[in-house]
Amino acid sequence: MIIGDGMADRPLRELNHQTPLEAAETENLDxxxxxxxxxxxxxxxxxxxxxxxxxxxxxxxxxPYKACTGRGAFEAAGAGIELKPGDVAFRCNFATVNEDFVxxxxxxxxxxxxALKLADALKxxxxxxxxxxxxxxxxxxxxxxxxxxxGDRISPSVASMMPKAGDKTGIFKPLxxxxxxKRTSNALNEFFKISxxxxxxxxxxxxxxxxxxxxxxxxxxxxxxxxxxxKPFQEKYKLKAACIAAVSLIKGIARLAGIKFVDVPxxxxxxxxxxxxxxxxxxxxxxxxxxxILHVEGPDExxxxxxxxxxxxxxxxxxxxxxxxIDNIDLDExxxxxxxxxTTSIRHRKHTGDPVPITIASSEVLRDEIQRYNEREACRGGxxxxxxxxxxxxxxxxxxxxEVLGG
Amino acid sequence: MIIGDGMADRPLRELNHQTPLEAAETENLDxxxxxxxxxxxxxxxxxxxxxxxxxxxxxxxxxPYKACTGRGAFEAAGAGIELKPGDVAFRCNFATVNEDFVxxxxxxxxxxxxALKLADALKxxxxxxxxxxxxxxxxxxxxxxxxxxxGDRISPSVASMMPKAGDKTGIFKPLxxxxxxKRTSNALNEFFKISxxxxxxxxxxxxxxxxxxxxxxxxxxxxxxxxxxxKPFQEKYKLKAACIAAVSLIKGIARLAGIKFVDVPxxxxxxxxxxxxxxxxxxxxxxxxxxxILHVEGPDExxxxxxxxxxxxxxxxxxxxxxxxIDNIDLDExxxxxxxxxTTSIRHRKHTGDPVPITIASSEVLRDEIQRYNEREACRGGxxxxxxxxxxxxxxxxxxxxEVLGG
Numbered sequence: 001m002i003i004g005d006g007m008a009d010r011p012l013r014e015l016n017h018q019t020p021l022e023a024a025e026t027e028n029l030d031x032x033x034x035x036x037x038x039x040x041x042x043x044x045x046x047x048x049x050x051x052x053x054x055x056x057x058x059x060x061x062x063x064p065y066k067a068c069t070g071r072g073a074f075e076a077a078g079a080g081i082e083l084k085p086g087d088v089a090f091r092c093n094f095a096t097v098n099e100d101f102v103x104x105x106x107x108x109x110x111x112x113x114x115a116l117k118l119a120d121a122l123k124x125x126x127x128x129x130x131x132x133x134x135x136x137x138x139x140x141x142x143x144x145x146x147x148x149x150x151g152d153r154i155s156p157s158v159a160s161m162m163p164k165a166g167d168k169t170g171i172f173k174p175l176x177x178x179x180x181x182k183r184t185s186n187a188l189n190e191f192f193k194i195s196x197x198x199x200x201x202x203x204x205x206x207x208x209x210x211x212x213x214x215x216x217x218x219x220x221x222x223x224x225x226x227x228x229x230x231k232p233f234q235e236k237y238k239l240k241a242a243c244i245a246a247v248s249l250i251k252g253i254a255r256l257a258g259i260k261f262v263d264v265p266x267x268x269x270x271x272x273x274x275x276x277x278x279x280x281x282x283x284x285x286x287x288x289x290x291x292x293i294l295h296v297e298g299p300d301e302x303x304x305x306x307x308x309x310x311x312x313x314x315x316x317x318x319x320x321x322x323x324x325x326i327d328n329i330d331l332d333e334x335x336x337x338x339x340x341x342x343t344t345s346i347r348h349r350k351h352t353g354d355p356v357p358i359t360i361a362s363s364e365v366l367r368d369e370i371q372r373y374n375e376r377e378a379c380r381g382g383x384x385x386x387x388x389x390x391x392x393x394x395x396x397x398x399x400x401x402x403e404v405l406g407g
Numbered sequence: 408m409i410i411g412d413g414m415a416d417r418p419l420r421e422l423n424h425q426t427p428l429e430a431a432e433t434e435n436l437d438x439x440x441x442x443x444x445x446x447x448x449x450x451x452x453x454x455x456x457x458x459x460x461x462x463x464x465x466x467x468x469x470x471p472y473k474a475c476t477g478r479g480a481f482e483a484a485g486a487g488i489e490l491k492p493g494d495v496a497f498r499c500n501f502a503t504v505n506e507d508f509v510x511x512x513x514x515x516x517x518x519x520x521x522a523l524k525l526a527d528a529l530k531x532x533x534x535x536x537x538x539x540x541x542x543x544x545x546x547x548x549x550x551x552x553x554x555x556x557x558g559d560r561i562s563p564s565v566a567s568m569m570p571k572a573g574d575k576t577g578i579f580k581p582l583x584x585x586x587x588x589k590r591t592s593n594a595l596n597e598f599f600k601i602s603x604x605x606x607x608x609x610x611x612x613x614x615x616x617x618x619x620x621x622x623x624x625x626x627x628x629x630x631x632x633x634x635x636x637x638k639p640f641q642e643k644y645k646l647k648a649a650c651i652a653a654v655s656l657i658k659g660i661a662r663l664a665g666i667k668f669v670d671v672p673x674x675x676x677x678x679x680x681x682x683x684x685x686x687x688x689x690x691x692x693x694x695x696x697x698x699x700i701l702h703v704e705g706p707d708e709x710x711x712x713x714x715x716x717x718x719x720x721x722x723x724x725x726x727x728x729x730x731x732x733i734d735n736i737d738l739d740e741x742x743x744x745x746x747x748x749x750t751t752s753i754r755h756r757k758h759t760g761d762p763v764p765i766t767i768a769s770s771e772v773l774r775d776e777i778q779r780y781n782e783r784e785a786c787r788g789g790x791x792x793x794x795x796x797x798x799x800x801x802x803x804x805x806x807x808x809x810e811v812l813g814g
Contacts, residue, residue, distance in 0.1 A: 011773055019773070044812055046793055047800025054813030068813040160814075223814055351811070353804035355791075376773050376789070385791030 001293045001337045001395070002325075003059070004318050005052060005247075006300030006344030008356035008375055014308055020299075020346070021357070021374040024315040028323035029359075029373035032338050035331060036361030038370040039383020041391070043342050047353040052249055052300065055341035058388030060257070060293065061237070062230060070156050070225020071249065076148050078252030079140040083148065083227045088156050088184060090221035092137075092145040093163050094118065096214035097196075101170035106163040107143040108216035114204050115139055118216055121198045130187040137195075137219070140248040141269055147221045149187055155180035156224035159188060163220040170196070170218070188221055195219045232258035237396060242285040244278055245269075245295035259293070260285075269297040271307075271314040275321035283328050291395070295341075296321070303344035311346060326361075335362030335398050337391070338373060355385065364398055408700045408744045408802070409732075410466070411725050412459060412654075413707030413751030415763035415782055421715055427706075427753070428764070428781040431722040435730035436766075436780035439745050442738060443768030445777040446790025448798070450749050454760040459656055459707065462748035465795030467664070467700065468644070469637060477563050477632020478656065483555050485659030486547040490555065490634045495563050495591060497628035499544075499552040500570050501525065503621035504603075508577035513570040514550040515623035521611050522546055525623055528605045537594040544602075544626070547655040548676055554628045556594055562587035563631035566595055570627040577603070577625070595628055602626045639665035644803060649692040651685055652702035653677075666700070667692075676704040678714075678721040682728035690735050698802070702748075703728070710751035718753060733768075742769035742805050744798070745780060762792065771805055 011017040021029075042048070043055040044064060053071050054064035076089035083089060094115045096105040108115075119139035127133055133151035140146050157175040172188040174181030196218050199205060205215035233241055235258075243254035244262045246269035254261045264281045266274030278294060285292045298314035326336065340356035357378030359370075368382030379385070386394070396402050418424040428436075449455070450462040451471060460478050461471035483496035490496060501522045503512040515522075526546035534540055540558035547553050564582040579595040581588030603625050606612060612622035640648055642665075650661035651669045653676035661668045671688045673681030685701060692699045705721035733743065747763035764785035766777075775789035786792070793801070803809050 010771055017774075040789075040791055045800070046797035047802075047804040047809055049804065049809035049811045051811065051813030057813075064812055071814050162814075345807070348807050350807075352807065353800060353809040376775070379773075379775060379789040379791060380787065385793070 001291065002322060002339070003056070003293065003295045004299050004315070004340045005295060005297045006303045006342060006351065007315060007318070007340035008343040008354065009303065009311070010343070010345050010347060010352070010354060012308065012346060019375050020308065020311045020315055022376060024312045024319065026315065026319040026373060028319045028326060029338060030371060031326060032322065032336055032361040033359045033370045033373040033377070035367065036336070036359045037365040037368050037383050038357060038359045038373070038378045038381030040355040040379050040385040041339055041358040041388065042355045042385065043388040045387055046355070049351045049353040050342050051351065052341060053253070055388065056250060056253055056295070059339070059341060059391050060233065061389065061392035062257070063389070067228050067230055069228040071223035072146065073225035073227055074252035074256065075140060075144070075223065075248050076146040076252065077255045078248030078250065079138040079146045081136055081138055081146060081148050084150065085227050086150070086152070086154070087227060088149045088154050089225050090147040090159060091223040092147050092219045092221045094143045094145060094216035095163055095218045095220050096216065097169060097218040101168055103163055103165050103167050103169055103220070105214045106165050106220070109214040111143045111216045114208060115143055115145070115216060117204050118199055118202060119145055121202055122195050122219065125191065125194055127187055127190050129190050130183070133183070133187045135191055141246065143216070144248065145219060146248070147191065147219070149184060153180045154184045154187070156226050157181040158185045159221050159224050162222055169220050172221070191221070192218070228256065230256045234258060237392065238401070239290040241291040241293060242289045243293045243295070244281050244285065245297070246273060247297045250295045254293070260289070269301070271298040271302050271310045273298055275317045276324055279321045279324035282325060286329070286334055290399070299340070300344050303346045304349050306346055306349050308346055331361055332363045335360065335364065337395060358383065358386070358391070360394065360398065362398055408698065409729060409746070410463070410700065410702045411706050411722070411747045412702060412704045413710045413749060413758065414722060414725070414747035415750040415761065416710065416718070417750070417752050417754060417759070417761060419715065419753060426782050427715065427718045427722055429783060431719045431726065433722065433726040433780060435726045435733060436745060437778060438733060439729065439743055439768040440766045440777045440780040440784070442774065443743070443766045444772040444775050444790050445764060445766045445780070445785045445788030447762040447785050447792040448746055448765040448795065449762045449792065450795040452794055453762065456758045456760040457749050458758065459748060460660070462795065463657060463660055463702070466746070466748060466798050467640065468796065468799035469664070470796070474635045474637055476635040478630035479553065480632035480634055481659035481663065482547060482551070482630065482655050483553040483659065484662045485655030485657065486545040486553045488543055488545060488553065488555055491557065492634050493557070493559070493561070494634060495556045495561050496632050497554040497566060498630040499554050499626045499628045501550045501552065501623035502570055502625045502627050503623065504576060504625040508575055510570055510572050510574050510576055510627070512621045513572050513627070516621040518550045518623045521615060522550055522552070522623060524611050525606055525609060526552055528609055529602050529626065532598065532601055534594055534597050536597050537590070540590070540594045542598055548653065550623070551655065552626060553655070554598065554626070556591060560587045561591045561594070563633050564588040565592045566628050566631050569629055576627050579628070598628070599625070635663065637663045641665060644799065645808070646697040648698040648700060649696045650700040650702070651688050651692065652704070653680060654704045657702045661700070667696070676708070678705040678709050678717045680705055682724045683731055686728040686731040689732060693736070693741055697806070706747070707751050710753045711756050713753055713756050715753055738768055739770045742767065742771065744802060765790065765793070765798070767801065767805065769805055
């Protein structure tokens with residue numbers, strides 16, 4: 001299963017009303033379309049815009065209305081934190097704020113390696129005013145980190161919003177009237193203050209300033225979540241699966257679903273990722289697994305940045321990655337499911353509720369007439385219009401081990 | 408959103424196996440298809456034939472299995488009666504009955520203005536035998552009126568069936584064994600008797616007889632209903648909407664959903680309606696609203712009458728109406744959703760469970776290859792086959808304010 005995150009799009013004036021998938025050179029994706037059956041996929045249902053958590057959970061068969069317990073939980077699991085019931089987890093941005101705590105850059109200049117060093121300084125934070133709440137902080141990826149609060153009577157009703165440049169930060173308010181939300185917001189406020197003091201004059205930030213780079217002088221938690229109840233993938237489907245991805249959300253979903261996660265050096269979660277390294281890792285994994293989930297984050301990142309060229313270039317890199325894979329497998333033995341987890345509109349720089357194209361290439365499927373993998377062609381494909389929750393049943397069926405009803 | 412009531416149909420032998428939409432000249436509807444994406448829409452789900460209440464509620468996102476509490480409630484609201492919980496509301500036909508109370512004409516010769524005068528005579532009715540039940544009667548449209556019974560312990564388990572010529576009327580039986588149903592049927596029987604006495608020798612009817620027209624000497628209640636629980640549209644979708652329609656059902660749905668209703672002089676709810684007046688009202692309304700629902704009843708009326716020519720002619724009037732609209736908007740700014748609320752089969756003179764064509768014209772959608780708006784072409788369109796409950800999520804998504812799941 002090859003997932004291009006946010007790879008689908010709407011027609012763009014700049015591309016003569018084509019989508020990036022239509023405008024890109026995608027001979028290998030098109031080979032899959034040619035040798036397979038295509039269709040439209042609503043990750044949730046028509047018109048609903050999923051976050052990447054909801055979309056990817058839905059596609060691997062978990063009801064997103066139940067399993068989406070706040071993105072922070074998946075991010076924390078992806079960063080290797082063993083969550084306990086009762087914990088409240090946050091995703092965090094390393095960000096640049098001014099002296100009034102107004103966000104200047106919510107990604108601190110897309111900080112990467114430097115964030116790892118800064119995270120070290122935050123490892124030992126103990127709260128004093130809220131000393132019954134334990135703090136766990138971990139760098140996850142690029143400008144991202146995760147924060148877990150552990151203690152009695154805390155709540156995820158706090159810090160839901162993504163930080164944006166121009167917003168004031170540093171004071172987190174409870175989102176309901178409960179004692180738990182109040183306690184949690186107090187802890188967050190104290191964490192923010194302590195971390196800001198540790199980061200402000202950190203040597204890494206001094207160096208960044210001297211190089212004209214925005215300092216990562218704040219850590220802003222958001223996307224509060226709790227441990228979801230997810231039935232292990234292997235138990236649910238009797239399949240041994242592996243997952244290859246760069247971003248901690250997907251790592252976290254894999255970890256919480258008990259799916260083996262394969263780390264790939266060179267996978268950056270951005271458009272500069274090493275797609276060949278990922279292809280090779282997938283080819284190795286499929287030798288010992290029933291199913292490999294190969295996720296590429298780049299198209300979503302390019303879309304959120306409004307970067308049309310970048311989106312086309314990462315789509316073409318995914319195309320080469322797919323070429324490497326299908327040159328080294330036999331479609332009689334290994335089927336390929338190619339899809340996007342959701343549409344990310346470059347024009348609007350956000351996820352939308354449009355359907356995505358899906359292609360299933362296998363010697364077991366009835367080939368249709370579709371010869372290109374894109375949004376416009378897919379609607380005439382043999383799969384018709386399906387939903388995220390149908391994907392795993394279709395894959396099990398393809399493997400000739402469908403879920404059976406009655407008998 | 409432009410709704411042609413019952414506009415879709417089955418192929419007709421008389422039209423060389425075309426549907427009325429295929430046989431009509433519809434250059435403007437086809438322009439929408441050309442500049443948009445089309446598909447098939449099941450108002451409820453495949454094969455289910457909806458009443459106009461269920462179909463229109465479903466299309467604007469209300470679960471018809473919950474919101475359809477009896478057509479009378481919507482008709483009464485549409486006629487301007489403020490329903491209270493506990494009320495039982497009926498739609499009514501002004502009809503012609505003979506001395507044995509057998510229905511001779513269930514629409515009293517499609518009586519119109521005369522019905523308004525006759526309704527005046529029924530305004531002050533007080534029940535004597537059932538004096539604890541209050542009666543409210545109002546003319547609504549053409550041959551139609553509404554009756555509301557107000558009092559304790561009454562029930563809509565009575566008078567469900569549409570009156571038909573040849574049926575005996577005047578005695579309404581309870582449809583269950585409850586005291587409430589018995590009390591309600593007693594009240595209805597008394598109302599029928601009193602109203603018949605008031606109408607029988609009314610000067611209007613004397614005049615109608617002398618002119619050879621069937622007298623409206625009876626009011627027959629049917630479609631008993633109770634106040635439904637409907638979340639206000641604006642609260643549900645954060646959209647300011649307006650509705651343009653002639654018939655009281657649609658008025659009632661709008662009223663109960665808190666949608667602003669725009670009265671249009673010349674809108675008759677029949678094939679002689681002034682569609683240009685409706686187009687102009689819609690163009691005015693869209694300047695101050697996020698969404699305008701423009702409903703045209705005519706095709707359904709023609710279908711129930713088995714009037715093929717009439718159906719084609721009202722479809723062509725809708726086409727001109729659409730032309731007036733799209734000549735005066737910019738599809739970059741205003742999207743058009745064109746659909747029928749359900750199929751009404753001319754051959755069978757009733758609603759059927761066939762899907763209807765839907766077209767969404769907008770600069771935001773991926774245009775497909777469909778160049779005509781009709782039942783046959785729509786099935787190859789880019790929308791695939793969707794359901795009524797998907798329409799509002801798709802519209803919100805088109806507006807780039809989709810419902811979001813996860814984060």
